[in-house]
Amino acid sequence: MKANDIVKTALSFMIFVIFHVLIVKYFVIGSVGLCFFYLGFLLTLSLSIPIPLLLLISFLVGFFVDLFYDTPGIHTFASVAIMFLRPKIITLLTPLGGYDEIDEITISSMGVRWFITYTLILLVFHTLIVFLMEASGFSYFHWTLSKVFCTTIFTTFMICSFQYLLFTPKS
Amino acid sequence: MQKVIQFLILRINFIIFLFFEILALILYFSNNPYQGAAFFNSSNAISASMMDFSSNTRHYIELQDVNDKLAKENAKLRFLLSSKIVQNDISNRIKNDTSTIKKFNYIPAKVINNSTDKYKNFITINKGSADSIAVGMGVVCFDGIVGKVKSCSKNYATITSVLHQDMLISSKLKRIGAIGALRWDGNNAQMAKLFYIPRHLEVKKGDTIVSSEHNSVFPEGEMVGRVTSINIKGDENFYTINVRLSTDFNKLSYVYVIKNKFKIEQDSLESLNNLGKNESK
Known part of the structure; x- marks a missing residue:
């Protein structure tokens, strides 16, 4: 990991996480569609970061977000879980020819379709964990499911549009 | 490795x-x-x-034992009842205050969990707040005192057993009326120690110990145990008395929770007194 990467990561943290807890947190569609925008930071973390460090980062980010949501442990648990799943999902989504030499996950480097699939899968896991833990069980399960659905779609949309805004795809 | x-x-x-x-x-x-x-x-x-x-x-296995016990209890209650009737006949001019007669209510309950092997033992019974059991009530069985309600949910209650090191029970020697504090020392489920009986009194082996009137948890005169040995060191002012508890905690099956109708009144009055004392200091 180069110094350049660290700066990039810090910048990404500022954009996604800080922006999330200050502003995007209050974006709610009809009380079911929340926006977990901070996941944009975790999902686009560089592939060159070793897994233990990745888990530590996700733990800290989850904890930080939890402080703002007043839900200790919930986002922490879900973030660490999807960070552990991330390498497995990436291997699962390997295209036919294999990956080119890449170490960053963006729309421009991976392609729109790949990126959306990847985001959707991890977000479903994340939101499912978060809302189940919030409801502390399977009571109101249809409500939980509708929350999972709306939140996943909304968050994916937000993260992708932000990607387009930040990193213009190479022509 | x-x-x-x-x-x-x-x-x-x-x-x-x-x-x-x-x-x-x-x-x-x-x-x-x-x-x-x-x-x-x-x-x-x-x-x-x-x-x-x-x-x-x-x-189900212990039914025989429980039956015997309940039969004994019945017999004793019948005896008490008959003697009470006679007494009332003799002294029917003295009207009993109805409030003292109905001061205590007894709620029967079954023990569903019990231990005697820890330093702090608790008992669980199958009655809770739905049966008007509240925290702080005393619990007795036919043989003697059992403990005090520590917490209760809707259908269950936990009792701090007498076999709990932080449990002090105000008790008295029935024969001489001296009041002391009974505490379990954490070893033997049959034995406890009675403290603060002053040295000038004559305590005998085999004396009966009952609950004193200085508490709002147990009615006065509930059986606690019997004196087995008396110790006093050279210049101490108080005896340390070994007591054999009358309740067999290993075989508890049915207990009675005591509801004192005047507990709140008594406690609030006493706490008022204590407050007054603290202020005067």
């Missing part, structure tokens, strides 16, 4: 993952009162109903 280390190194990511997840769960359960309550309540309900089931099975 080398293989174990190799195994751990191969799975270091998973171990770190587990570590963080457990940390998150600790945060989750320790900081969310609702989740914590839901978790602990449901687990409590599960464990309580399981204990209920197992105690039902055990009680």
